[in-house]
Amino acid sequence: MSSFEIRTRTGDQTVLEESLAEQLKKSLRGGLLRPGDQTYDEARKVWNGMIDHRPALIARCAGTADVAKTVSFAREHDLLVSVRGGGHNIAGKAVCEGGLMIDLSRMRGIAVDPGTQTARVEGGATLGELDAATQAAGLATTAGVVTHTGVAGLTLGGGVGRLARKYGLACDNLLSLELVTADGQRVNASATENPDLFWAVRGAGANFGVATSFEFQLHPIGPGVLGGVVLHPLEKAKRALKFYYEYSQSAPDELSADAFFLTSPDGDRVFAISVCYIGPIEQGERVLEPLRRFGPPLSEEVGPISYSEVQSAGDAVFPIGLHFYWKSHFLEEIADDAIEATVSHFASVPSPKSVLVFQQYGGAVSRVAETETAYRHRHAQYDNFPTSIWTDSQESEVHREWVREWWDMMSPFSIGAEYVNNLGEEGEDRVRAAYGDNYERLVTLKHKYDPTNFFRLNANIQPSA
Numbered sequence: 001m002s003s004f005e006i007r008t009r010t011g012d013q014t015v016l017e018e019s020l021a022e023q024l025k026k027s028l029r030g031g032l033l034r035p036g037d038q039t040y041d042e043a044r045k046v047w048n049g050m051i052d053h054r055p056a057l058i059a060r061c062a063g064t065a066d067v068a069k070t071v072s073f074a075r076e077h078d079l080l081v082s083v084r085g086g087g088h089n090i091a092g093k094a095v096c097e098g099g100l101m102i103d104l105s106r107m108r109g110i111a112v113d114p115g116t117q118t119a120r121v122e123g124g125a126t127l128g129e130l131d132a133a134t135q136a137a138g139l140a141t142t143a144g145v146v147t148h149t150g151v152a153g154l155t156l157g158g159g160v161g162r163l164a165r166k167y168g169l170a171c172d173n174l175l176s177l178e179l180v181t182a183d184g185q186r187v188n189a190s191a192t193e194n195p196d197l198f199w200a201v202r203g204a205g206a207n208f209g210v211a212t213s214f215e216f217q218l219h220p221i222g223p224g225v226l227g228g229v230v231l232h233p234l235e236k237a238k239r240a241l242k243f244y245y246e247y248s249q250s251a252p253d254e255l256s257a258d259a260f261f262l263t264s265p266d267g268d269r270v271f272a273i274s275v276c277y278i279g280p281i282e283q284g285e286r287v288l289e290p291l292r293r294f295g296p297p298l299s300e301e302v303g304p305i306s307y308s309e310v311q312s313a314g315d316a317v318f319p320i321g322l323h324f325y326w327k328s329h330f331l332e333e334i335a336d337d338a339i340e341a342t343v344s345h346f347a348s349v350p351s352p353k354s355v356l357v358f359q360q361y362g363g364a365v366s367r368v369a370e371t372e373t374a375y376r377h378r379h380a381q382y383d384n385f386p387t388s389i390w391t392d393s394q395e396s397e398v399h400r401e402w403v404r405e406w407w408d409m410m411s412p413f414s415i416g417a418e419y420v421n422n423l424g425e426e427g428e429d430r431v432r433a434a435y436g437d438n439y440e441r442l443v444t445l446k447h448k449y450d451p452t453n454f455f456r457l458n459a460n461i462q463p464s465a
């Protein structure tokens, strides 16, 4: 009888009979891939081109029933499992090495109800698809700034974006979701159904099951908003970053302002402030006036623009398949010494593709109590992360080192934790810090819903003994 090797939940190798894989394949509507199959290499690719993980099996689920069958199969044979939403985790956690990957990329259905201003979204949809479907009805919900990010991973870890200051995180807009839990059961969670699970999935969701669909609250947005970018030369970046800090702190909830250090196409290092204002246009013009005036900037391209254009503006900076490395800090403020350190460190950036970002939080995000959802650090005002971006794998070390040096240098200014969704391989202490004082409650719930730590390739919470 022929067989093949596959990893178990704890990482050991075991042997599985071919006939069992064949049975699973026959039972799935979406199909099962093995190394050597025509679409196998495409299916295991993720956003970060550094990741080259090879699952022994890829279940291309076509619906919740496929997910439930795959989870039950994996549990029965004690297999290592990963779950792929949009494939954006920096360390490639969506794709397990040698185990069974549950691939949701065929489950991308989105149904918008303009009457109730809600959307039902399957677990493999991307943000670009969500924005396109909701904007067709003049609606939107909080989503991140790069269209090929997965709705699932983003929402389950929190989910910040241009609408967050007005309407809260993506997880704050979640009304309910359907999960397949570690016992292979379909479970719904909402404020009234399994409320403890609903609390946990809003910030620590990847630990609790495979989210097969999400129901979101939507809001009337656009299609026209005010948005764009102002640029300042690196020589003036210290003053401009200080201005950004003060300006963004006094901004109304309708304005989101992110700041970037980057290298322009003609090779100059520059500082950019990227804004999106979602309120009435005349009011927005007044709010944007100081931004337009300050400097004066090297260039200023802020004006009426579609919300969809704002939402896809980051795609060119983070293209699929290049090499990426980042580490991040949550900041409550941008202190003068942090400004000095940031500007001088960016001056030594080794790749013209790399960027250093301050993504603004605050507003409605901070008005939710820290114990209300598993997402904890609601007082953080900025997610601050340099992203090394390069193409030649021989050069990886120098680009990683640039990020690590920055991270050490900025540690004194950080709240001592980072965003769950930015975590890669930072280790257990940083995972705990990311959940903060909600960690103990999460351990109890992990024990209740996933006592064997079946879902472990994530910002992992260990169940209690």
Ligand SMILES: Cc1cc2nc3c(=O)[nH]c(=O)nc-3n(C[C@H](O)[C@H](O)[C@H](O)COP(=O)(O)OP(=O)(O)OC[C@H]3O[C@@H](n4cnc5c(N)ncnc54)[C@H](O)[C@@H]3O)c2cc1C
Pocket: 047, 082, 083, 084, 085, 086, 087, 088, 089, 090, 092, 093, 094, 104, 123, 124, 143, 144, 145, 146, 148, 149, 150, 151, 152, 153, 154, 155, 156, 157, 158, 159, 160, 161, 205, 206, 207, 209, 210, 211, 212, 318, 421, 422, 457, 458, 459
């Ligand atoms: C270029 C880029 C831009 C980003 N911009 C933003 C931003 O603006 N705002 C923001 O908040 N975040 C942002 N992020 C971070 C992003 O939220 C995380 O990387 C998130 O985990 C991506 O989700 P995914 O589904 O694409 O990732 P995946 O790599 O597929 O999954 C990430 C984690 O979630 C788990 N998971 C995925 N789908 C499911 C599911 N259906 N059920 C259960 N578990 C699942 C995976 O197993 C894995 O542990 C960005 C990331 C990148 C790379």
